[in-house]
Amino acid sequence: MTETPDLGAPRIWVLIEQDAGQVHPVSWELLGAARRLASELDGEATCVEAVLPGYGVRHLAAEAFRYGASRVYLLEDPVLALYRNLPYALGVSRLAQTYRPEILLIGATTLGRDLASTIATQLETGLTADCTELTIDPKLRILAATRPTFGGNLMATILCRKHRPQMATVRPRVLPLPEALPRGATGEILAVELDLREADLPVRRLRLIPGAERLNLEHAQVIVAGGRGLGGPDGLTLLRQLADLLGGIVAVTRPLVDAGWISADHQVGQTGKTVRPKLYIAAGISGAVQHRVGMGDANLILAINRDPEAPIFQIAHLGIVGDLHEVIPELIRQLQTLRAGDSP
Amino acid sequence: MHTIVAIKQVPDTTHVRIDPETGTLIREGVPAVINPYDRHALEMAIRLKERFGGTVTVLTMGPPKAAEALVECVEQGADRAILLSDRKFGGADTLATAYVIAHAIAAIQVEDPADLLLFGKQAIDGDTAQVGPGVATRLAVPLITYAMRIESLDPATRTAIIHRRIEQGIEVLETTLPALLTVEKEIATIARAPLPNLVRAAHYRPETWDATTPVPFDPARIGIKGSATIVSKAFTPPRKEPGERMSVAESGLTRVVGQALQRLVTAGVLSSAPATAPRDESNA
Numbered sequence: 001m002t003e004t005p006d007l008g009a010p011r012i013w014v015l016i017e018q019d020a021g022q023v024h025p026v027s028w029e030l031l032g033a034a035r036r037l038a039s040e041l042d043g044e045a046t047c048v049e050a051v052l053p054g055y056g057v058r059h060l061a062a063e064a065f066r067y068g069a070s071r072v073y074l075l076e077d078p079v080l081a082l083y084r085n086l087p088y089a090l091g092v093s094r095l096a097q098t099y100r101p102e103i104l105l106i107g108a109t110t111l112g113r114d115l116a117s118t119i120a121t122q123l124e125t126g127l128t129a130d131c132t133e134l135t136i137d138p139k140l141r142i143l144a145a146t147r148p149t150f151g152g153n154l155m156a157t158i159l160c161r162k163h164r165p166q167m168a169t170v171r172p173r174v175l176p177l178p179e180a181l182p183r184g185a186t187g188e189i190l191a192v193e194l195d196l197r198e199a200d201l202p203v204r205r206l207r208l209i210p211g212a213e214r215l216n217l218e219h220a221q222v223i224v225a226g227g228r229g230l231g232g233p234d235g236l237t238l239l240r241q242l243a244d245l246l247g248g249i250v251a252v253t254r255p256l257v258d259a260g261w262i263s264a265d266h267q268v269g270q271t272g273k274t275v276r277p278k279l280y281i282a283a284g285i286s287g288a289v290q291h292r293v294g295m296g297d298a299n300l301i302l303a304i305n306r307d308p309e310a311p312i313f314q315i316a317h318l319g320i321v322g323d324l325h326e327v328i329p330e331l332i333r334q335l336q337t338l339r340a341g342d343s344p
Numbered sequence: 345m346h347t348i349v350a351i352k353q354v355p356d357t358t359h360v361r362i363d364p365e366t367g368t369l370i371r372e373g374v375p376a377v378i379n380p381y382d383r384h385a386l387e388m389a390i391r392l393k394e395r396f397g398g399t400v401t402v403l404t405m406g407p408p409k410a411a412e413a414l415v416e417c418v419e420q421g422a423d424r425a426i427l428l429s430d431r432k433f434g435g436a437d438t439l440a441t442a443y444v445i446a447h448a449i450a451a452i453q454v455e456d457p458a459d460l461l462l463f464g465k466q467a468i469d470g471d472t473a474q475v476g477p478g479v480a481t482r483l484a485v486p487l488i489t490y491a492m493r494i495e496s497l498d499p500a501t502r503t504a505i506i507h508r509r510i511e512q513g514i515e516v517l518e519t520t521l522p523a524l525l526t527v528e529k530e531i532a533t534i535a536r537a538p539l540p541n542l543v544r545a546a547h548y549r550p551e552t553w554d555a556t557t558p559v560p561f562d563p564a565r566i567g568i569k570g571s572a573t574i575v576s577k578a579f580t581p582p583r584k585e586p587g588e589r590m591s592v593a594e595s596g597l598t599r600v601v602g603q604a605l606q607r608l609v610t611a612g613v614l615s616s617a618p619a620t621a622p623r624d625e626s627n628a
């Protein structure tokens with residue numbers, strides 16, 4: 001990449017993360033955020049663009065246009081077929097050195113967290129991790145990225161004044177998924193060569209041991225969550241019954257995972273998943289800040305706790321002070337009656 | 345076999361409290377601990393030493409007090425400990441932190457090249473998970489994050505097979521050595537420190553390196569000066585207005601549950617057809 005393109009308008013870039021041709025939805029969430037940032041920078045005609053690394057992924061560009069990218073940098077090469085740190089980072093970094101985006105956003109997924117810091121180091125720039133909010137600082141006209149630290153006890157707003165691009169990773173599901181434009185929305189595809197050979201790469205995937213059926217807590221509409229108040233694995237059975245009736249998924253607090261009652265992919269919070277369902281039922285959960293950062297954005301939170309002082313009531317829209325071992329069976333009973341009445 | 349382990353002393357976040365008046369952290373009385381993931385990284389290094397012979401070096405960048413954490417590492421079985429401590433290192437973001445650690449590791453390697461560099465997957469205070477990748481990139485060694493198992497390692501052919509946790513399952517990777525791994529807790533279970541280590545640690549003083557000796561760090565790339573990011577504002581998460589609350593003891597079980605259900609129906613969150621949650625089929 002020796003040509004020096006006309007840099008033109010400032011650019012905000014979003015990395016499109018895909019696996020086997022499936023785009024991770026966080027990429028679209030980020031394109032939505034990038035469009036909002038561009039309009040906050042109004043008058044400066046900022047472009048929103050996508051960087052798409054992979055192999056056999058050209059067809060995904062059309063989707064990126066629908067979520068608002070005006071240009072897609074297509075980095076296609078056999079060495080990018082499966083994600084690996086080095087070739088992905090080199091590909092994106094070289095591109096950034098050529099086109100000099102102002103802002104580069106990446107999902108705070110396993111892949112994104114692996115990749116982002118490598119790119120930031122290659123570009124010698126600043127990177128804010130795991131943001132929950134992105135805005136433009138009204139005075140400085142630069143990115144203001146807010147993130148939780150100290151296990152969610154403290155929020156920090158971070159700026160990158162002098163170095164470019166300003167980089168940030170954002171957790172899946174903390175930003176809303178934007179509306180897609182109608183099919184046929186279009187833009188420019190710029191295919192870029194990656195000059196790397198397999199023999200020069202130090203790491204190679206031997207195999208993948210697939211995880212048990214993947215639980216998609218992040219996108220569940222209804223979540224029935226329990227904490228230590230469940231008392232034991234029997235409490236979990238009760239929770240599952242309720243979840244089944246509501247067409248929801250079971251989630252838990254960290255102590256239950258630590259105790260080995262359930263696998264870690266059910267955990268919500270700082271060190272677990274971030275969710276934003278329509279309904280979140282929190283039973284026997286005290287509402288520690290580390291749990292709340294993962295579920296505080298749910299549309300409707302129903303808390304069931306026998307302690308009227310439990311912090312979960314501070315964020316619940318609806319609270320029931322009572323013993324969950326009474327309340328949940330009663331909920332199940334009344335729901336069944338309701339459903340029986342519904343059906344013809 | 346030489347393994348270098350980077351550790352960080354962190355406040356025990358389970359004890360962190362916020363001053364409600366000022367919105368700042370109350371650090372007094374908060375115990376300092378070795379970042380939990382780093383202890384597992386050190387344990388892995390000790391296992392490798394038991395198997396292949398060799399040495400384990402630990403290093404940390406931090407205030408003088410961080411020497412305690414290094415002594416604890418010697419108790420656990422580290423051979424050599426280096427404290428990078430200087431006011432000029434203070435206020436570093438991950439870019440400047442990784443710069444210092446990478447150059448310190450390069451300096452250690454002049455005399456004793458490393459086969460493996462081990463980091464925690466993240467520190468529980470800063471929580472960025474950015475320092476390990478930053479160091480690997482500066483040293484131009486392969487990076488494997490979220491490593492949970494070393495399936496095999498051969499110092500002679502300088503290769504290793506590592507399991508790493510990703511969203512689709514467990515990825516089994518072959519890498520050349522030296523490599524840098526950021527590790528999950530499963531990488532090794534922590535054993536009790538043997539008595540001879542405790543005796544040795546009681547007299548052990550970590551080496552202290554400052555900003556100029558033995559490594560002349562570029563003053564423009566360390567500490568606040570060398571940082572690309574700045575914290576412009578810190579605040580406690582805003583509280584929401586509490587919602588409606590009902591008590592079983594006061595209003596009776598049937599009534600309370602009935603009212604709650606009514607609210608859910610009104611809010612439209614109870615579709616009568618159980619909505620099956622979407623599942624992600626992707627696995628390569």
Ligand SMILES: Cc1cc2nc3c(=O)[nH]c(=O)nc-3n(C[C@H](O)[C@H](O)[C@H](O)COP(=O)(O)OP(=O)(O)OC[C@H]3O[C@@H](n4cnc5c(N)ncnc54)[C@H](O)[C@@H]3O)c2cc1C
Nearest residue numbers: 227228229253254269270271272284285286291306307324
């Ligand atoms: C760095 C760090 C990261 C963490 N990450 C996470 C994370 O990702 N996710 C997470 O969840 N936690 C996390 N934690 C742990 C967190 O701090 C809390 O310890 C945890 O969330 C508490 O779980 P709990 O609410 O189930 O248990 P508890 O706090 O023990 O609360 C149990 C609640 O159940 C109620 N109860 C008991 N019996 C009944 C009954 N019969 N009926 C009704 N109510 C009852 C009690 O009144 C109490 O409020 C983290 C901690 C740290 C330090």
Ligand SMILES: Cc1cc2nc3c(=O)[nH]c(=O)nc-3n(C[C@H](O)[C@H](O)[C@H](O)COP(=O)(O)OP(=O)(O)OC[C@H]3O[C@@H](n4cnc5c(N)ncnc54)[C@H](O)[C@@H]3O)c2cc1C
Nearest residue numbers: 128129350405437438463464466467470471472473474475
């Ligand atoms: C409120 C707040 C927010 C911050 N946000 C950001 C941010 O978004 N971006 C940013 O660049 N910086 C940020 N920083 C600065 C960052 O916390 C420091 O640079 C810190 O020294 C390293 O980052 P970490 O704690 O996240 O480590 P991580 O990258 O999470 O640590 C991973 C591993 O690296 C090793 N390691 C980390 N630090 C050291 C050390 N000092 N010595 C030896 N080994 C070490 C350990 O093995 C550790 O397990 C923030 C600081 C504060 C106080």
